[in-house]
Amino acid sequence: MKTLTKAEEQIMQKLWDLKRAHVKDIIAELPRPKPAYNTVSTIIRILEKKGFVGHRTEGKTYEYYPLITKKAYRKAFFSHFFKNYFSNSYRSFTSFFAKDQDLSLEELEEMQRIIQEEIEKKNNL
Template sequence: MQKLTKAEEDVMQLLWEVDRGTVSDLLEHCPEPKPPHSTVSSVVRILEKKGFVGHKAYGKTHEYFPLVEREMYGRRSLGDLLRNYFDGSVPRLVSHLAEEEKLSKSDLDEMLRMLDNENQK
């Protein structure tokens, strides 16, 4: 699976949110300031070439839909993050999140509970 640029990820997030739609539909869900229609259209076509997006044509109108699931892309991105920034170490990632105060005590407690459940299997 290819890595996406920031702009491509932004458009994929919109498409995952709406599930399927035209470029105009995607623009309706874009935060301000909205990019030009032509920019979103170009990014969608690039995503289609990369195999992330498919379309169905209705005359001159194209309805786009994701071919890659959000969860699948998220898993791959998390794996890349672990390898590239934390040497593949989950404890280093968790330590970083805790140090940056991105994890609450309840988050840590939940993680420990999940690990305990996995160990009991």
């Protein structure tokens, strides 16, 4: 799966939230300063070429919708990120979050709880 630029990802985030939208609807959801209509329209067309977005014609306008779910993109993005920044090492990844991110005791306990739940699920298979 192709990765998104920062601008493309910003547009996709809004489109995932909206589910279906016209360019003006996406612009309305973006923070100030608002990008130009043509800028957002161009980014949407790029996203279509990349296979992330589809459209439905409504008279002279298009209604856009995501072709890939946020969950699917997140999984692909994270796999790429994990491979490139942590060499596919869960030890490096865990160490990064536990030590380098200065997590609170509560956050570490929450991570431990989530991991323990997953261990129990796997043990019960």
